Amino acid sequence: MDIEAYISSGIIESYVLGLASEEEISILNCIRKNNTAVEQAIVEAEKALEGLADIQAMEMPLVLKQDIWNRLEAENLVTKEDKTADGQVEQALTDGKIIQSPVQTTDAEKEPKRIVQRQFYGWAIAASVLLALSIGTNVFFYQQVKEGKKLLTETNAILDTQKASLTVLQDKWSLVKNPAVKTIPLKGVENKPDLHALVFWDQSSKAVYLSLEQMPAAPKGKQYQLWAMVDGQPVNAGVFPLKTKEQMASKMLDIPKAQAFAITLEDEGGKPVPTLTELCVMGGI
């Protein structure tokens, strides 16, 4: 077949224009597969009609874009999320290659700018939303960390208190369980019936420990003083250290012999003889 003659016969243009008969079309489809010149001539003819469509483009009513999209949505023909575009498409879109529109309308010059701006705003809005989300997340996590830290501090404080209490109890317990140690409860006197203290007296070492179980903190400038009653005479057994917590068993002076113990509230530092009016608790052995 003379390809030149075929190409110049007008069959290709007839085909592109939609005029060719079915027989002509099937022959043409057969030739185009094996002949690049024919294929090229078809493409050229198609491009001519594409160019014609470009030049004769007409502006569409603006509302139609939304109308058509709504219709596609209504017919379930769309994918919801927009972030699936793969790298190639994304690349092409961000390259800015697509800013030119084939629409040859009277304001054809304005069109590309508008598309760029629309895309720019789209990205700007997306970026803003991401930024807002990011800040929100940061604030949220910052709050969480702050809460966590506060809780940790509180827990630590509680733990410290518990540990201290445990030490106090363990100290006392070691005294109580020691068979050599005698526990002497001191009870409140007539006008102070609620007061209560414990004396631990080590019979072998003669060491004396005092625990103010239920005694108000000593007023400023005052201090509790322990006395041992030896043959009817009060003997100084030492002052309860100011900085010691009331419940803690504090080591006092050694007492080799006593029939009873008593506590008075004295001026800071203690006195050589007890002020009997300030007697708080006492207990016999």
Place this chain on the structure above:
Amino acid sequence: MSPLHNLPEETLILLLKKKNQQAFSYLYDNYAGALYGVVCRIVTSTEHAEEVIQDVFVKIWKHVDLFDADKGRLYTWMINIARNTALDYRKSKGVMNEMKNQPLSNIVNTQEEQDQSQAERSARADFIGFRNILDKLKPECRILIDMAYYKGYTQQEIADELNVPLGTVKTRTKAAFLQLQQLLKEYR
């Protein structure tokens, strides 16, 4: 000029197959005007054209998966969908028959707008910015493209209508394309 220079065809097809709003936006912004131009020249009234162009987009959207890049160009494929949808619409509304019943003289003899009936002319006046590059073709070529491309006549119908042999229709078609290609070059 052609949108295909902007986005490679295979990239555009990938994009369209995603069926998301970004794809639609790109399709619409870059092709709607051209496709609408084709539709308007076939159905000749804005009201009808707006109806048809919606169908065109739905068809492109639905059938893009069936598009075979080996068998042609995507833009041409879309134009053909627009053209066929519009021609079908014309047929269904009986506009086609009305047109075909126009006396021959009305098609051939007047130098200006001779392929249009009075009603069609006023309907076309609805369109803003309606440009007809085809007016610059030789009348015999312009009539041929108009009848074949925009009115859906067959070769035989054109031959009968113009009272020329089938071979002449082909020769004129070839000549029409050469002129059109020349014209497009001047535009670019």
